[in-house]
Amino acid sequence: MTLLLDVQNVTKRFGGVTANDGVSLQVRTGQIAGLIGPNGSGKSTLFSAIMGAFPIDGGEVMFNGAPISKLRVGPIVRSGLVRTYQQTRIYSEMTCMENMQVSSRASQGNVLSLLRLKARGVDVRAEDLLAFVGLYEKRFEHAGRLSFGQQKLLEFAMALMCEPKLLLLDEPTAGINPTLINGLIDRLQRANKELGVTLLVIEHNMRVIMNLAEHITCLAHGCVLASGAPEEVRNDPRVLDAYLGAH
Amino acid sequence: MIDLILDRVQGIPEWGLLTGLGLLALVAPFVAPSLATQLAFLWLMVVFAQTWDVLGGQLGYNSFGNVIFFGIGCYACAVVQRDSGLPYYEALALGLALAAALALVAALVFGAALLGIRGHYFAIATLGLGIAAGEIAAGWSYIGAGSGLAMPLYPGALGSRELFFYFVMFAIATGCFFTLRWLYGTRFGLAMNAIRDDEDKAEAMGLHTTAIKTIAWAISAVFLGLAGGVAANMLGFIDPRDVAFSGATFGVWMVLMAILGGKGTLWGPVIGAVIFHITKELFWTYLLGWQRVALGLLIVAIVLFFPQGIMGWVKARQQSRAVVTP
Numbered sequence: 001m002t003l004l005l006d007v008q009n010v011t012k013r014f015g016g017v018t019a020n021d022g023v024s025l026q027v028r029t030g031q032i033a034g035l036i037g038p039n040g041s042g043k044s045t046l047f048s049a050i051m052g053a054f055p056i057d058g059g060e061v062m063f064n065g066a067p068i069s070k071l072r073v074g075p076i077v078r079s080g081l082v083r084t085y086q087q088t089r090i091y092s093e094m095t096c097m098e099n100m101q102v103s104s105r106a107s108q109g110n111v112l113s114l115l116r117l118k119a120r121g122v123d124v125r126a127e128d129l130l131a132f133v134g135l136y137e138k139r140f141e142h143a144g145r146l147s148f149g150q151q152k153l154l155e156f157a158m159a160l161m162c163e164p165k166l167l168l169l170d171e172p173t174a175g176i177n178p179t180l181i182n183g184l185i186d187r188l189q190r191a192n193k194e195l196g197v198t199l200l201v202i203e204h205n206m207r208v209i210m211n212l213a214e215h216i217t218c219l220a221h222g223c224v225l226a227s228g229a230p231e232e233v234r235n236d237p238r239v240l241d242a243y244l245g246a247h
Numbered sequence: 248m249i250d251l252i253l254d255r256v257q258g259i260p261e262w263g264l265l266t267g268l269g270l271l272a273l274v275a276p277f278v279a280p281s282l283a284t285q286l287a288f289l290w291l292m293v294v295f296a297q298t299w300d301v302l303g304g305q306l307g308y309n310s311f312g313n314v315i316f317f318g319i320g321c322y323a324c325a326v327v328q329r330d331s332g333l334p335y336y337e338a339l340a341l342g343l344a345l346a347a348a349l350a351l352v353a354a355l356v357f358g359a360a361l362l363g364i365r366g367h368y369f370a371i372a373t374l375g376l377g378i379a380a381g382e383i384a385a386g387w388s389y390i391g392a393g394s395g396l397a398m399p400l401y402p403g404a405l406g407s408r409e410l411f412f413y414f415v416m417f418a419i420a421t422g423c424f425f426t427l428r429w430l431y432g433t434r435f436g437l438a439m440n441a442i443r444d445d446e447d448k449a450e451a452m453g454l455h456t457t458a459i460k461t462i463a464w465a466i467s468a469v470f471l472g473l474a475g476g477v478a479a480n481m482l483g484f485i486d487p488r489d490v491a492f493s494g495a496t497f498g499v500w501m502v503l504m505a506i507l508g509g510k511g512t513l514w515g516p517v518i519g520a521v522i523f524h525i526t527k528e529l530f531w532t533y534l535l536g537w538q539r540v541a542l543g544l545l546i547v548a549i550v551l552f553f554p555q556g557i558m559g560w561v562k563a564r565q566q567s568r569a570v571v572t573p
Contacts, residue, residue, distance in 0.1 A: 051451070073450050073451055074450060074453060074454075074455065074456075077451060077452060077453035078453045082451075082452070082453075083451065085448075089445050089447070089448040089451075090444075090445070090448070091440065091441045091444035091445055091448070091449075092444055092445075093440065093443070093444050093511075094437070094440055094441065094444060098437055098440070101434070101437060102434070102437045102438055102440075102441045102449075102452075102454070103452050105453075106434070107434055107437070107438060107452075107453075107454060108452075108453035108454060108455075110455060110458070111435065111455065111458050111459060111462050114433060114434045114435040114438055114459070115430075115433050115434075115435050116433070117433060117434035117435075118432065118433065118434065119431070119432050119433055119434055119436050119437040120437070158452070162452060162453060
C-alpha cells in the first residue's frame, strides 16, 4: 500500500507553547488510522496544521506524493483531503439536501461553473448518502433543527459528498448516544471499504478506536509517544502513564 | 384569517403574479401621470432593497456602504452627459454603460480589500467607505465639488420626461429582479447561503468563498450604478452628500426595506420597499414637520417587531403549520 499522508516532523508553536513538536505520522491508502492522546496533547492542532488552517513552524506535510504545507485550506480540500470538526459545523439555515448539494465536488468549481448549475434538483448521490447515515427522512428539514448527533451524521455525509481521498475525523463519537456509536463505527468502516475513503480518526473512546483502527498514533505534550498496532499502543506503559496522569 | 389570505396568495402561480404586477406597472403612469415620478422612485427603492439583500440577506455581510455604487453611477453618468458632446440619448446610454462598468470595477476593488473582514468590522468599514466617498466627491472640483452637478435638460416634450425615466427605472428594477431570481436558483446562490451560515466551514469544504463574495457584490453594484445614473437624471441635480453618497437616507433605507420585507428572500426586499416607500411618502404628506420623527419611530418599530421581516414571518408561520414539506 502506498503512503497517502506523510506528516514529517511538523512543529507548531503558539507563542511560548509548542503544540506540535516534531510530529511524524503516516497514513497508507485504504487504511483506517487512529490518533489518540490526552486533552491538550495537540491532536486537533495537528489536524489544523495538516489542513493548512495556519502556517506551520517546521516540517512538511506530503499528501498523495505532493507537499501541501505551503497551501491554504481551499486547494488542500479540493485535492481530496477533508476534515470534520469536534463541534459540528453545518449550514443551519439550509435543508439537509441543500447542505449535501453545496458540499458536492461540483460546488467546488469556479464561479462560472456554479452559475451553470441548478441550486437544487434531483441528486441521487446526495439522497443515497443521506440514506447511508440514516437521515433520508429528514432531507427537507433545516439542518439547524437536527439534534447534535444527527448534525454529526450530516456533517459526516457532507464530507463523503465531496468524495475525499482522505477524511480527517475529529472525535466522531463525542456527544453521540452510546447506542448509536456502534452504528457509527459500522458506517465508518463501510465508508472505508465500500467508498474507498481512507480515514484518520481522533478518538477518546478507547473501545471505539481499538475496534476501528489498524494503526494508532498516540500524542502527549505535542510529541509522538507511541505508534503501532492497537494492541502494542494499548499496552505501552508510556501511553498508560499519559492517560493515567503519571507525567 | 391570516392563514386563509396567505393560502390564497400562495395559490397564485408566480408567473401569474409577475404578469399581473408587470401589467399594472406598465399602465400605472398613464392612469396616474402625476404619480409617475413617485412611482419611478418606488422602483429605485426596489432596486436599493434588492441589491442590498444580495450581501446582507443571502451572504450574511451587512454592508452600510452600498450607496457608494449608487453615487459612482450618478457621477459617471453625469460626467459623460456633460463632456461627451454626444446627443442626449446617446450620451445617456453611454453614461449608463460607464456607470455600470465603474460600479462593477469599484465593487471588485473594494471587495478584494474589504470582504476578508467579517461581521461588525465589515459593516463599520463599509460605513466608512460611504462617508469617505461623499467627502472626496465634495472636494473634487472636476465633478462640481461641494456645489454639486446639474444634469442636462431632457429634450423631449413637457410631461414625457417623467414617463421616460419611469420606464427606464422600471426596466432596471425588473432586470435586477430577474437576474437575482436566476442567481438564487443556481448553485452560486446556494454557495452564498452556505457562506452566510458558516463561512469557515464553506471554505473548509472547498468553496471559492472569496470569488463568490466578490462577484455577488459586483452584481449588486452593477444595478446600483445603473440606478444611480437614472436617478441623477430624474432629480436633475447631484449633491455629493445628500444625493449621491447619502448614507443617512438611501444608505439606511436600503437596509431597512430589506429587513422589513424579509432578509434573504427574493420577494421580501420588493415587498419591504413598496411598504416603506408608501409609508414614507404618507408621512411626508400628512405629518409634515414631524415626518423624520415618524420615520424614526417606524424604523424602531420595524426592528423591534419584525426582526425576521414580513417574508420571514410568513415562512416561520408556514413551517410551524407544515408537517412534511415536499
